[in-house]
Amino acid sequence: MKTITAEQFRSEKRNSTSNQSDNEAIDQAVLEILKQVMKNGDKALFHYTEKFDGVTLDEFVVSEQEFVEAREMVSSDFLTSIQQAKTNITTFHQAQVEHSWFMDKEPGIVLGQKVTPLEKVGIYIPGGKAAYPSSVLMNVIPAKLAGVENIQIVTPPQSDGTINPYVLVAAEESGVDTIYKLGGAQAIAALAYGTETVEKVAKIVGPGNAYVARAKKWVYGDVAIDMIAGPSEICVVADETAPISYIAADLLSQAEHDESATAICVTTSNTLAEKLTIEVEKQTASLDRKAIIQRSLSQNGKIIIANDLKDAFNIVNELAPEHLELMIQNPSESLQYIKNAGAIFLGNYSPEPLGDYFAGPNHTLPTSSTARFASPLGVYDFVKRSSVIQYSQAALLTNAEPIKTLANTEGLTAHANAIQIRKEKPDA
Amino acid sequence: MKTITAEQFRSEKRNSTSNQSDNEAIDQAVLEILKQVMKNGDKALFHYTEKFDGVTLDEFVVSEQEFVEAREMVSSDFLTSIQQAKTNITTFHQAQVEHSWFMDKEPGIVLGQKVTPLEKVGIYIPGGKAAYPSSVLMNVIPAKLAGVENIQIVTPPQSDGTINPYVLVAAEESGVDTIYKLGGAQAIAALAYGTETVEKVAKIVGPGNAYVARAKKWVYGDVAIDMIAGPSEICVVADETAPISYIAADLLSQAEHDESATAICVTTSNTLAEKLTIEVEKQTASLDRKAIIQRSLSQNGKIIIANDLKDAFNIVNELAPEHLELMIQNPSESLQYIKNAGAIFLGNYSPEPLGDYFAGPNHTLPTSSTARFASPLGVYDFVKRSSVIQYSQAALLTNAEPIKTLANTEGLTAHANAIQIRKEKPDA
Known part of the structure; x- marks a missing residue:
């Protein structure tokens, strides 16, 4: 990790110029896939699943039998843990449920806002080598609470044509209607436009690779999407009281996601910066995903020295990080200065993985500085409003x-x- | 207007295949404009304003003097009307204001949702020949109520380099910070990426032509947008009790917008359908915008005969119209069957223009069937949420x-x- 000043951070930021219209190569491939799925339906889906996932399927829909087998494969520890997580996620998201309202402030005039759940929703869950049962819960539970009647998951099959059992069990626990063995841009096309097998939905949510993200960008407007997700990020603000081993562990937990993940510490303490650099290297050595972590940290890892906490909060607001940890004295008193962040973790005992898996708030959060304008996934993503006017x-x-x-x-x-x-x- | 059956409507709908990736010609022009503005800033803006608006400007920002002159040009009737509208719009949108909340259901655990206004917002107001002061109010008031600190309007200059005085007065009445004489895709590029003069914003809202809509689609993800707006639509559901002259007038008020506007009546009465066809022709003859209306009605005007009211509501939900009028007995009892509509007008005395200008709910509404998943513009468009976790x-x-x-x-x-x-x- 390199250590830089606030000035260096700002000058680097000014010179970064990537933007949404800068994806020609991927867009060409994605547009061809969208076109083929619109034209040839299921046939195109079978073709792309063979081509990209290396699997020849007879059908896309996960069978009852596959769900039963999955249950037998997962540990009771996993089941208890996911049920606890489900309870916590449900409790938090219940507070987001909105209701229709009406006002009649003047005689003969009724005005209102009718809240209606989306009819059908599609959720993309990444697959292949990794399995993300937590993403299943985080996407399905708010949709359920909103009252969505039909929830479909698409997730790419493993090389043997099956779906990871943890994903299947999480889907069943959270009440998904159908799971399709489909991934990539072709899965997004199927959800957006429908095929013989896949029903067209009103909104597509969930994270995916660059092709999935661009496909979502292209179908946006024909259907709703949650966001165009980018690589994951953490920013830890630390004063001189912050435990260095905790900061290091939290930065590394972010860096292990993939090479393009970003881990940043903003600190007011030069001493802490020096010790942190050493601690990060020390902890990295014993971690399973060392190779990914090292590449991620060398490309995107940073310790930024801020002049004072006010300066640190300004840097945070310019970064607009997906995850923000405040490891400072009296963190809740500083909440008022944070304008742009997806999720804010307060104090030394609120590490990011607590929010990723368990505490209750959603782990689908705005990335790539979009916390300037976007919110965590929530129940509000699965309803829409209609105005009502009666004179x-x-x-x-x-x-x-x-x-x-x-x-x-x-x-x-x-x-x-x-x-x-x-x-x-x-x-x- | 042609009269068709519910079956004909459904078969026409199945065969319509337009989609978001089907805009190559416009996209090419838009991408070039975005690139030039990102690269050359103000210089590109001056160039495109000359090219597309036919005006050579010294500067983009509307001056204090121009606001003063505008005030002298508008009637006191207009001023009173817009102030009344402002009061009504404010009253309705105040009910949408959201607040941060926290929960502490278990010892040692605080979870919350922090609501923060967007810092800077850009609003596109169409210009040139027409003037839309009502759109100024409908976009600015919810942003103000949300707490947005900096609100910028872009609107294309008239051929003499000025901005319509009604727009300027509406902007001043609603508390806009800056107005730029800028239109088209170049205005969207300037708001999304910033130039020497124009400040980069977090979100761009407001209606525009096809170039504006596609530019918004392209910058989506770098900034937030409200929607990709299409042509305006009305659907009137009428039973045999509905006054035919009112239905006709309301359909025509929609058709006058432009040739691509859509006016549809869904009725359970064959007799009404026949009489309505005649009444529409009769009223059209005396209207100022007869030529536009005739083209719009012949292209997109429809009377759909439904089997019964239940069938009519199903057609409405498939259409997902921007504006829906229910001219039926006991309209509020039928509200429960309406799933997809931007704004719902109940009864014979709630015509669409009441909502366009005056009643209070927003007139920026989801078009092109996007009411399946999208909401009217509201205060919720100008805030974002951050999760808070403290263990x-x-x-x-x-x-x-x-x-x-x-x-x-x-x-x-x-x-x-x-x-x-x-x-x-x-x-x-």
């Missing part, structure tokens, strides 16, 4: 003039006429 | 095992280690 005859006629004035100002005289005709023919 | 030492150590089990299941052993190290060195 009585008297209420409309009383207010006819200003409405007509505004319509005429905009040159929309047929708009004015829709009001005027109700005045002229009040009881048509 | 005490005791709470973390009590729950250490299930967290480690889940991390190890996913093969993320450095995640498990971040928990384990706090167990091994509890007071580091």
